Amino acid sequence: MHNLTLVDVSPRDGLQNESQILSPQDRVHYIQKLYAAGVRHIEIGSLVNPKAVPQMQATEAVIEAFQDKAQYPGLQTYVLVPNPKGLERLKDLTVDTVCFFSAGTNSFAKANIGMSVNESLQTYGAMVAPVKERGSRIRAYVSCMTHCPFEGDVNPQQVMEVLEAFDQMGVDEIVLGETTGQGVMAQTNSVIQECLQRMDPLRVGCHFHDTYGQGLANTMGAFALGIRSFDGSTGGLGGCPYAPGAGGNVALEEIIYAFESSGLETGIQLGKLLEAAQEMATLLDQPCRSKLCQAMDAKA
């Protein structure tokens, strides 16, 4: 048993970085396509301020659509809840995993969630009990594991401090996020190794971007170190809206292809996943970003 967990973040980290704003209905339909392709871990949205991130507006309606577990056997929903206000919006909706979001640098935390790192840790510390009472798992992102868009190189010690704080407050899983796409395998592996001196590898996930073409190499490097939980984004969705064609998150299909060809079953059907990717690309009126998607498209 390889314990592989692949989390599709395209409905959240993907769509929130695209310039077009989709209706909750379109987002639900897309998530249904991902589910039909065999994806079972899906970050379906984010309860952030819709004024700041209009792409994620009405995420409640998306969560609502996936309340009936009998309709979607095996589905694990992930929702980003950046503060107590977001938690209030959940009301009596059920979410399998609630995601917290801090960073290795104050500049990024402030730009992203409007709090310093310490403020965010205090905020999340107070949210652990209410989230657990709701019956949700907690997954905590530490962004900027190697690079920060504002501060450049990040001191791994800062990342370890955030990680330790999350660990101590009792989150179930930590996700190390390489946010800028600038980190290469030697760098991401070095931070992961520091992390694994503190935590069991099965409680650590990795979230890589492919902006500079390093995402899959970083994923394979982390796998070699014992990491088994990876974020990916179907179609490589999530590039910068001002840079058509520029890479977003590492493409889930390229991760699946790599693992399946290595003999690790993912339970995800590549063909169906690529159909979902193409449908979304059409909706967003842009080409599918991943090399694999483009190659398969050209073949067909």
Added chain:
Amino acid sequence: MHNLTLVDVSPRDGLQNESQILSPQDRVHYIQKLYAAGVRHIEIGSLVNPKAVPQMQATEAVIEAFQDKAQYPGLQTYVLVPNPKGLERLKDLTVDTVCFFSAGTNSFAKANIGMSVNESLQTYGAMVAPVKERGSRIRAYVSCMTHCPFEGDVNPQQVMEVLEAFDQMGVDEIVLGETTGQGVMAQTNSVIQECLQRMDPLRVGCHFHDTYGQGLANTMGAFALGIRSFDGSTGGLGGCPYAPGAGGNVALEEIIYAFESSGLETGIQLGKLLEAAQEMATLLDQPCRSKLCQAMDAKA
């Protein structure tokens, strides 16, 4: 000393897979730009039948332009010479490294060089002495190290037989080529490990394509096994001419970025290399294929 050798194959494997046909003058100008960026190992062309590969016509004129070593200190030229006819075309031109080209499958060898694998080995066997007498090193490609476009999965034993035959005839370096882009790290590493049971890692190079987004991960995997010679293609040049945007060779800039960020100096200036890539993309009237190039372009 890391012994890293990065061979830019964009003027050969890159351009020969683009639909447009450039003049030898344009190719020379492009190679000069690569040299100015610090690239020192360049596959400048191929002496194949110009009717079969019109993109490589008049390669003699390109070779001619780089005869004056004083003008290009440190430059190592590589030219693909697939048969005795190609060798005749060299006449009194000097080439630092002559490249032979066979494959792990008969189907690919026949389609690519018009000979079965055994025929090609006989042909090359007879070319070793004349090439060495000319003072050139010999680099022998074994294509289809894991997959063949015609035969699918390739038996590693077939690859080892070709490799051993090349070794016995006295070539200086073997290059394992993952031609289709379908091979993932677990597969390419497995073949490399078999190869390293037979040969010193410093006599082995790797040539990966990025069609399915696996090229850089394969490169990093091979590096971890001790391989120090890698082919790359500036701008990711070399996609299928019928698939705009589809991946070609792994982009040299993404390899350089990965190694430099890992603390290994390559002597190549990324900014200047990207300028060459952009200039070529403009000439070919297509976007630059590599993620890194697109991201840097969007930033600028």
